Amino acid sequence: MRPRNPFVMDCGVFTTNYREDMAIIHHPGAKLKVLAVIAFFLVFPFMVGPYYVSVANLIGIAIIGAIGLNILVGFTGQISIGHGAFMGVGAYAAGILTATLGLSFWIALPVGGLVAALIGGLFGVPSLRLKGLYLAIATLAAQVIIEFVIVHWPALTRGPAGMVLPAPTIGGITLDDDTSFYYLILIITLAAIVFALNLFRTRTGRAFMAVRDRDLAAAVMGINIFKYKVTAFAVSSFYAGVAGALWGHYLGVISPEHFTIHVSILYLAMIIVGGLGSVMGAIYGACFMTLLPIVLRELADAFGRSFGGLTHVMLSMQEAVFGLLIILFLIFEPDGLAKMWRNVKNYFKLWPFSY
Amino acid sequence: MKRRGLLGLLSVLLAVALLAGGCGGGTPEGEGPIVIGGIIDLTGPTSDVGMPFYEGAKAYEEYLNSLGGINGREVRLDFIDYAYNIERAKEAYNRLVKRTGVPAIHGWGTGDTDALKSFVARDQIPYLSGSYAEYLVNIEEAPYNFVVPATYTDQARIALKWVKDNWPEDRAPRVAFVYNNTPFGTSHLADAKAFAEELGFEVVEDQVIDLRALDATTQMLGLKNSRADFAIIQGTSNMAATILKDARKLGLDTQFIGLNWAFDEKVIELAGAAAEGYIGVVPFAFPGDDVPGMADIKSYLESKGKSLKDINQKFIQGWVSAKILFEGVRRAGDELTGVNIRQGLESLRDFDLGGLAAPVTFTAQSHRGTEYSRLAQVVDGGVTYLTDWISYK
Numbered sequence: 001m002r003p004r005n006p007f008v009m010d011c012g013v014f015t016t017n018y019r020e021d022m023a024i025i026h027h028p029g030a031k032l033k034v035l036a037v038i039a040f041f042l043v044f045p046f047m048v049g050p051y052y053v054s055v056a057n058l059i060g061i062a063i064i065g066a067i068g069l070n071i072l073v074g075f076t077g078q079i080s081i082g083h084g085a086f087m088g089v090g091a092y093a094a095g096i097l098t099a100t101l102g103l104s105f106w107i108a109l110p111v112g113g114l115v116a117a118l119i120g121g122l123f124g125v126p127s128l129r130l131k132g133l134y135l136a137i138a139t140l141a142a143q144v145i146i147e148f149v150i151v152h153w154p155a156l157t158r159g160p161a162g163m164v165l166p167a168p169t170i171g172g173i174t175l176d177d178d179t180s181f182y183y184l185i186l187i188i189t190l191a192a193i194v195f196a197l198n199l200f201r202t203r204t205g206r207a208f209m210a211v212r213d214r215d216l217a218a219a220v221m222g223i224n225i226f227k228y229k230v231t232a233f234a235v236s237s238f239y240a241g242v243a244g245a246l247w248g249h250y251l252g253v254i255s256p257e258h259f260t261i262h263v264s265i266l267y268l269a270m271i272i273v274g275g276l277g278s279v280m281g282a283i284y285g286a287c288f289m290t291l292l293p294i295v296l297r298e299l300a301d302a303f304g305r306s307f308g309g310l311t312h313v314m315l316s317m318q319e320a321v322f323g324l325l326i327i328l329f330l331i332f333e334p335d336g337l338a339k340m341w342r343n344v345k346n347y348f349k350l351w352p353f354s355y
Numbered sequence: 356m357k358r359r360g361l362l363g364l365l366s367v368l369l370a371v372a373l374l375a376g377g378c379g380g381g382t383p384e385g386e387g388p389i390v391i392g393g394i395i396d397l398t399g400p401t402s403d404v405g406m407p408f409y410e411g412a413k414a415y416e417e418y419l420n421s422l423g424g425i426n427g428r429e430v431r432l433d434f435i436d437y438a439y440n441i442e443r444a445k446e447a448y449n450r451l452v453k454r455t456g457v458p459a460i461h462g463w464g465t466g467d468t469d470a471l472k473s474f475v476a477r478d479q480i481p482y483l484s485g486s487y488a489e490y491l492v493n494i495e496e497a498p499y500n501f502v503v504p505a506t507y508t509d510q511a512r513i514a515l516k517w518v519k520d521n522w523p524e525d526r527a528p529r530v531a532f533v534y535n536n537t538p539f540g541t542s543h544l545a546d547a548k549a550f551a552e553e554l555g556f557e558v559v560e561d562q563v564i565d566l567r568a569l570d571a572t573t574q575m576l577g578l579k580n581s582r583a584d585f586a587i588i589q590g591t592s593n594m595a596a597t598i599l600k601d602a603r604k605l606g607l608d609t610q611f612i613g614l615n616w617a618f619d620e621k622v623i624e625l626a627g628a629a630a631e632g633y634i635g636v637v638p639f640a641f642p643g644d645d646v647p648g649m650a651d652i653k654s655y656l657e658s659k660g661k662s663l664k665d666i667n668q669k670f671i672q673g674w675v676s677a678k679i680l681f682e683g684v685r686r687a688g689d690e691l692t693g694v695n696i697r698q699g700l701e702s703l704r705d706f707d708l709g710g711l712a713a714p715v716t717f718t719a720q721s722h723r724g725t726e727y728s729r730l731a732q733v734v735d736g737g738v739t740y741l742t743d744w745i746s747y748k
Contacts, residue, residue, distance in 0.1 A: 051453035058446060151536050160536045162466070164473075176477075178449070251445055253470040257537055258441055293443065297435065316398055318438075 120237020
């Protein structure tokens, strides 16, 4: 390790061996920053009211789901519009274990993820032959089939009425309020982030990216395309399943209404806005898409009070704004918020001598 | 060029930061207005009935304030649109309870009311709702939920009872159920079917139609093949209109009976001639009804330069619901806690609504407002009542 001046920012990444090259965190300053961010989130519930904690919980769950989808779409290049249904599989699998069979949440959570991974992998099988639009339609079929099964298998899922799920308990403490659930979500979200960041430093992760960049070339290099495509589906669905299981137990109730195609599209929008092929992008996108309707609503309220009658218009605008944002991002910054943030950082790093 | 892009980007970030910062600040406590929360669908699949309901509830708030509010304090109903999305309903609930700090809420859909009922019970927030699902009157599971009119199950039972009493033929009537596959659409099914069989009916067919469907041909063909004499619709106005139009197109002679949300002026407007003869279970009055309770609404509308022609039945429903909620608040006394408002609501005995709805009774043992409803039929494009307030018992 070369000695560095901690008060001087680096203007780029300079490494002299593979070990340094593979590091997740390149600068010693950045390590402090990461620790500071984690510390901030540890004390976050004590700094704000419970309402903000509940919003943070929704964001945390969205982050897990969005990272999962980004592994599949952004890193492996396989489009999926069945992500919402895979969340449903995880939520129902975990829900059946806790509510119907009375098992512990701590068993149900990973099992929910695994069941989702299994089903997701199964629906990933067509990806060997199908690409692009055709694969999109195949995953749409997954969405429709899973929704149909949930609605029409009342013996298992209680049909459209939905299931009531118990709150998880740990050592006599019931995680039934926002703050206690916040820490559960925080820990799982951090684990999800760390796993995803590390995944792309492994052979599997690099194989995913090779498949994305050019699957023929990847096959020529000896990568088993089928295996990695299905693995990507499974890993992505595992994330979705865990997010779904958390979501169900956080809300305390699940019904087929929760896991519609709208959810799938919302998650696609998250990773497009956040940045395809970037773990940080999935995080930014999840924050952005969860906060957008809330911020728009607060705006609508604020304007509605001063200009009567405008509230309706503003509320209806939400959907339009949502669509417009996706189009604008696709045109002006296809790499999403993650790229925008990098641009900002680079601007300051290189200031005043940008090249 | 690059710089300009970055500047634009920075200004966007700045704007977002400002917006986020601008959301702070709560409602002051004490002698300010009494703020009651509301969760409503103004932009989602049930917004066709959600919008007039919202307007009716807001109208009652305004009317009450014009009379001096409650104990001299202004009242406010803060509605949040949740687009029929349960996650957003939960967010809205947290916003209302944990940030605004409301002591009571008027909710909307069956799915979200059900999802929130355990939180409502824990936070002790009396919760009226636009959902009249049977399981919300289960006092053990939902101790803070109140249902104002007859529940969906009771409505379906009233419809079946009426069919039984008016069935001219010797054979058992064939009855079908048309609904949407949501908690709202299905909460009455099991009980209503059991009741139909108890009455000796033949339950022949289930047809599922999406709330937003614009075509119901397949389902109506199925219904035609089942030769159902009656079909009970649980859905909203738009869905009912779609059903009636397609049923007419295919020449069905099934008599359709819509429950509360599937029968209003909008159905007549949208379905036109196809709505002729359509029967509805109507727990609330129509604007054209000559009942004493209508005078308040009329005087409110006139003060706004409007008339009863500008509103529909769902407006009255919102008005009545808000009236009952605020009556509970009034009876809660000076200390406006959820527990007190609950007790206030539980002190309602045959609370007279001037014919806008059946008199409402809540007790500590039962949050089932009433078992009575009326049946009405579309005749010459208008609504004609078939019965007075009746119960299925």
